[in-house]
Amino acid sequence: MPDLRTKGPGGLNLLTAVELSEKIAAGQTTSVAIVQDCLNRIKARDPDIRGWAYVDPDLALSQARACDAQPRRSPLHGIPIGIKDIFDTYDMPTAYGSAIYKGFQPTMDTALVGLMRRAGMVILGKCRTTEFASPVPVGVRNPHDFARSPGVSSSGSAAAVADFMVPLALGSQTGGSTILPAAFCGVVGYKSSLTGLDRGGVRHLRPTLDTMGLFARGIADIAALRSVLTGTNAAAPVKSLKDVRIGVCRTPSWDQAQPETVSALDTAARKLAAAGAKLHDAGMSSAFDGLAQSFNVISGVEGLRAMATEARDHLATMNHWIRDSLTAASKHDQETYDKAQLHAVQCQRATAGMFEHCDILITPSTAGEAIADVVSVSNSAFNRTWTLMGVPCVTIPAFEGLNGMPVGLQLVGPVGSDDHVLALSQAVADALK
Amino acid sequence: MPDLRTKGPGGLNLLTAVELSEKIAAGQTTSVAIVQDCLNRIKARDPDIRGWAYVDPDLALSQARACDAQPRRSPLHGIPIGIKDIFDTYDMPTAYGSAIYKGFQPTMDTALVGLMRRAGMVILGKCRTTEFASPVPVGVRNPHDFARSPGVSSSGSAAAVADFMVPLALGSQTGGSTILPAAFCGVVGYKSSLTGLDRGGVRHLRPTLDTMGLFARGIADIAALRSVLTGTNAAAPVKSLKDVRIGVCRTPSWDQAQPETVSALDTAARKLAAAGAKLHDAGMSSAFDGLAQSFNVISGVEGLRAMATEARDHLATMNHWIRDSLTAASKHDQETYDKAQLHAVQCQRATAGMFEHCDILITPSTAGEAIADVVSVSNSAFNRTWTLMGVPCVTIPAFEGLNGMPVGLQLVGPVGSDDHVLALSQAVADALK
Numbered sequence: 001m002p003d004l005r006t007k008g009p010g011g012l013n014l015l016t017a018v019e020l021s022e023k024i025a026a027g028q029t030t031s032v033a034i035v036q037d038c039l040n041r042i043k044a045r046d047p048d049i050r051g052w053a054y055v056d057p058d059l060a061l062s063q064a065r066a067c068d069a070q071p072r073r074s075p076l077h078g079i080p081i082g083i084k085d086i087f088d089t090y091d092m093p094t095a096y097g098s099a100i101y102k103g104f105q106p107t108m109d110t111a112l113v114g115l116m117r118r119a120g121m122v123i124l125g126k127c128r129t130t131e132f133a134s135p136v137p138v139g140v141r142n143p144h145d146f147a148r149s150p151g152v153s154s155s156g157s158a159a160a161v162a163d164f165m166v167p168l169a170l171g172s173q174t175g176g177s178t179i180l181p182a183a184f185c186g187v188v189g190y191k192s193s194l195t196g197l198d199r200g201g202v203r204h205l206r207p208t209l210d211t212m213g214l215f216a217r218g219i220a221d222i223a224a225l226r227s228v229l230t231g232t233n234a235a236a237p238v239k240s241l242k243d244v245r246i247g248v249c250r251t252p253s254w255d256q257a258q259p260e261t262v263s264a265l266d267t268a269a270r271k272l273a274a275a276g277a278k279l280h281d282a283g284m285s286s287a288f289d290g291l292a293q294s295f296n297v298i299s300g301v302e303g304l305r306a307m308a309t310e311a312r313d314h315l316a317t318m319n320h321w322i323r324d325s326l327t328a329a330s331k332h333d334q335e336t337y338d339k340a341q342l343h344a345v346q347c348q349r350a351t352a353g354m355f356e357h358c359d360i361l362i363t364p365s366t367a368g369e370a371i372a373d374v375v376s377v378s379n380s381a382f383n384r385t386w387t388l389m390g391v392p393c394v395t396i397p398a399f400e401g402l403n404g405m406p407v408g409l410q411l412v413g414p415v416g417s418d419d420h421v422l423a424l425s426q427a428v429a430d431a432l433k
Numbered sequence: 434m435p436d437l438r439t440k441g442p443g444g445l446n447l448l449t450a451v452e453l454s455e456k457i458a459a460g461q462t463t464s465v466a467i468v469q470d471c472l473n474r475i476k477a478r479d480p481d482i483r484g485w486a487y488v489d490p491d492l493a494l495s496q497a498r499a500c501d502a503q504p505r506r507s508p509l510h511g512i513p514i515g516i517k518d519i520f521d522t523y524d525m526p527t528a529y530g531s532a533i534y535k536g537f538q539p540t541m542d543t544a545l546v547g548l549m550r551r552a553g554m555v556i557l558g559k560c561r562t563t564e565f566a567s568p569v570p571v572g573v574r575n576p577h578d579f580a581r582s583p584g585v586s587s588s589g590s591a592a593a594v595a596d597f598m599v600p601l602a603l604g605s606q607t608g609g610s611t612i613l614p615a616a617f618c619g620v621v622g623y624k625s626s627l628t629g630l631d632r633g634g635v636r637h638l639r640p641t642l643d644t645m646g647l648f649a650r651g652i653a654d655i656a657a658l659r660s661v662l663t664g665t666n667a668a669a670p671v672k673s674l675k676d677v678r679i680g681v682c683r684t685p686s687w688d689q690a691q692p693e694t695v696s697a698l699d700t701a702a703r704k705l706a707a708a709g710a711k712l713h714d715a716g717m718s719s720a721f722d723g724l725a726q727s728f729n730v731i732s733g734v735e736g737l738r739a740m741a742t743e744a745r746d747h748l749a750t751m752n753h754w755i756r757d758s759l760t761a762a763s764k765h766d767q768e769t770y771d772k773a774q775l776h777a778v779q780c781q782r783a784t785a786g787m788f789e790h791c792d793i794l795i796t797p798s799t800a801g802e803a804i805a806d807v808v809s810v811s812n813s814a815f816n817r818t819w820t821l822m823g824v825p826c827v828t829i830p831a832f833e834g835l836n837g838m839p840v841g842l843q844l845v846g847p848v849g850s851d852d853h854v855l856a857l858s859q860a861v862a863d864a865l866k
Contacts (some may be wrong), residue, residue, distance in 0.1 A: 305541035
C-alpha cells in the first residue's frame with residue numbers, strides 16, 4: 001500500500017489524536033495550528049475524495065481559537081473531529097444524505113456532538129453519508145484507490161480519517177456502516193455495544209439496530225474518545241495475549257469470504273497463537289439460521305417507523321434500496337416483527353453463550369478488500385449479525401489484499417465489554433505487526 | 434405512614450417486578466393476570482391520583498397475551514411498566530405534557546421503550562408528566578396524601594409505582610425530576626449516569642442534562658430493569674458495609690434542608706457507621722460556587738435549542754416557568770454558554786476528586802417531605818448539581834417526616850458506577866431498616 005501521508009500536504013494532520021493531545025498539553029502546538037493543517041489537507045485532497053458534506057473553515061478556526069483561549073476541558077481539548085452528516089449540529093446544516101433535507105439547519109446538537117463540545121473538541125465539519133445511511137454509495141472515493149469503494153454508509157468519516165484530513169470521526173452502523181468502511185479505508189473502526197455510546201438526539205432511529213461508531217488511525221485514539229464521551233476511564237491496554245482465549249469465528253457467511261480475508265484470518269490465528277493466546281474454532285449454532293431474514297424484517301419495520309413521514313411524502317424520490325426495503329416492510333404485520341425480535345433475542349443468548357468459552361472472537365471485517373467500483377452495494381454479511389446482537393466490534397487494519405488495498409480483522413466481544421475489547425485490540429494489533 | 438396496599442384493590446399488583454418474574458417463570462401466574470390486577474388498581478385509584486396520561490386496557494392486555502404465548506425473552510418477560518409521556522411510543526399517543534401535542538401519535542418508539550418490548554415487557558400506558566417536563570405541577574396527587582405534591586416532572590411515574598398500579602416506571606431528570614418525585618412518593622428512584630441509560634429517540638433533548646430515570650418499589654427491581662435495558666449483568670448486591678467509605682455531603686444548599694431531612698441524614702450516618710461503614714464529612718469545594726447559575730444557563734440555552742419551533746410558534750401558550758426560562762436563555766450568547774459549560778466541566782473534575790475519598794456519597798434527596806399543595810414548584814436544589822455532574826443517583830425511601838410523609842436518602846456515585854451504586858444501595862437500605 002502506498003503511504004497516503006505523502007499524497008497531500010502533511011503537517012500536524014499526520015499525527016494521531018493522542019499525539020496531538022500531548023503536544024497541546026505541552027504547549028508545543030495549538031488547536032488553531034492543527035485545524036489549519038487539517039483544512040489544508042481537505043482543500044488539497046477532498047476535491048478528489050469527496051468525503052466532506054460541509055466544512056466552514058472560519059467556523060472551525062473560531063472554535064479552535066476559543067479552545068486555545070480556555071483551560072483544557074478534557075484530554076481531547078482542541079482536537080478536531082469530523083461528524084457523519086446524519087448527526088444534528090446546531091451550527092452546521094445536516095442533510096442526512098438526503099435531497100429532502102438539503103441545507104436543513106437543526107437547532108440542537110445530537111448528544112454525542114454536545115458531549116464533544118463540552119470536552120473542548122472542535123467540530124471540524126460534516127462527513128458525507130449515503131441517503132438516510134442506506135447501503136447505496138454516493139460517490140465518496142477510497143483514498144487508497146479512487147476507483148474503489150470507501151464502503152458505506154459512514155464513507156465520508158472513514159475516508160477523511162484514512163486520508164489524514166482529521167484524526168477522528170463519528171459514524172454509525174445499522175448493518176455494516178462503521179466496520180465496513182473502516183476496513184475498506186484501512187483505519188481502526190469501533191462499533192459500540194448497542195447502547196454503549198449515547199444515541200440521544202439521533203433522528204430516524206431504528207431503536208434496536210442503529211449503533212454509534214468511531215473512526216481513528218489508532219486504538220488509543222478510539223479509547224480516549226470513548227472515555228471522553230462516556231465520562232469514564234478507559235481500561236489500560238492489555239500488554240500480553242498469554243492465555244487470552246480467542247474464538248475464531250468464520251460465521252455461516254464464510255463461503256462469501258474472499259481469498260484475502262481467508263488468508264487474513266488464518267495468518268491472524270497463527271500469529272495470535274504464537275503470541276500465547278489460546279485459540280479455538282467458534283462455530284455458530286443452528287439458532288442463527290435465518291437470522292439474515294430476521295434482520296431484514298427488523299431493519300425494515302423500524303426503518304419504516306423511523307422514516308414514516310419521508311416514506312409517505314417522498315418515497316418515489318428515494319434510492320432503490322430504501323424504496324424496496326420500506327415497501328417490503330409495509331407488508332409485515334406486528335406479529336412478523338415480534339417473531340423476528342424473538343429470534344434476535346434467542347441469538348443474543350446464543351452469542352452470550354459463545355463468550356463463555358472465549359474472551360473475544362476474531363472474525364472477518366468484510367468479505368474482502370474494497371470492491372472495484374464506487375457505485376455497487378458492498379457485502380455486509382460479516383457485520384449485520386453482530387450489529388443485531390448489539391455486541392462491540394473493532395476492526396484493525398492489519399492486512400493487505402491482492403490489489404494492495406487494506407484488509408481488516410474484526411474483534412468482537414460480549415455486550416458491555418467495550419473497554420475490554422479495545423484494551424485487547426491493542427495487544428492483538430501489536431501481535432499482528 | 435398508612436399502608437397504601439390497603440387503599441385499593443390488591444392482588445398481583447402488590448408484588449415487586451422480581452417477585453412477579455419468579456411467579457411467571459414458575460408457571461404460577463401469567464402476564465395477563467398481572468396486567469389485569471394493575472388495570473383494576475388504576476381504575477379504582479387513578480380518578481383521584483391522576484397519574485396516567487393514557488391507558489388502553491385492551492392494548493395492554495393484548496401485549497400481555499402475546500407475552501404469555503411466547504418463550505421468555507428476558508427476566509422481565511411479561512412484566513408491565515409505565516412510561517413517562519415524554520417518551521415516544523409507536524402505538525400510544527405522546528403529548529410531552531403539552532397542549533401543543535395533544536393526541537400526537539409518534540410513528541416510532543424511544544430506544545428504551547423499544548428495548549423493553551424486545552425484552553418481552555408490557556407497556557402498560559403513559560404516565561402523566563408536566564409541560565415539556567418543566568417543574569410546574571399539573572395536578573397529579575401524592576398517593577400518601579392527595580393534598581400534597583407528588584413532585585415533578587416524572588410525577589405520574591412515581592405516583593403510579595407508589596400506589597401499586599404498576600411495579601416499574603420510566604422517567605427522566607433534567608433538574609430533579611426523578612429523585613424528587615420518587616422521594617416525595619416513597620419509592621426507589623434511580624437517575625442514571627448522563628449516558629448510562631440510552632437516550633435514543635428522546636425528543637426535545639438537552640444533550641448535556643436530560644438523563645433517564647427508573648422507578649420501582651425495590652432496588653432489585655431497578656437493577657433487573659437496568660440489566661435488561663443495557664444488555665449486561667447487574668452487579669451482585671453488596672452484603673456488608675464493613676469498611677465501605679461513605680462521604681456525608683450536606684452540599685452548599687444545606688440551609689434549605691428541612692428538619693426531617695436533617696434528622697434523616699443524621700440517623701442514616703449513625704446507622705451506617707454502626708453497620709461498619711467508614712464515614713466522613715464530604716464538603717464541596719469553592720469550585721462549586723455559582724453552579725446554580727451555570728446550571729440555569731446550560732438548561733436554558735439547551736432548552737431553547739431543543740424547543741426552538743415550539744418556542745417560536747407557541748411561547749405565549751406555555752407555562753410561566755418555561756416562558757421565563759426560554760426568554761432568559763434567548764439573551765445568552767454562545768460565549769456565556771461555553772463559560773457555563775467550562776464551569777460544569779471543572780466541577781465534574783472536582784466531583785471525581787470527591788470520590789477518591791469515598792465509594793459513595795449520602796446526601797439529601799429533597800429539602801424535606803412533599804410540600805403541602807399540588808401547585809407549587811418544589812425545591813430541587815439537592816438534585817440539580819448531581820444532574821449536571823452526570824453522576825448516578827439513587828433515592829431510598831427510608832424515613833418519615835413530621836406529617837407522616839416519606840423522606841428519602843440519596844446515594845451518589847462516580848460517573849459510570851451505576852451498577853456499583855445500586856449494589857451498595859441494597860446494603861444501605863438494609864442497614865437503615
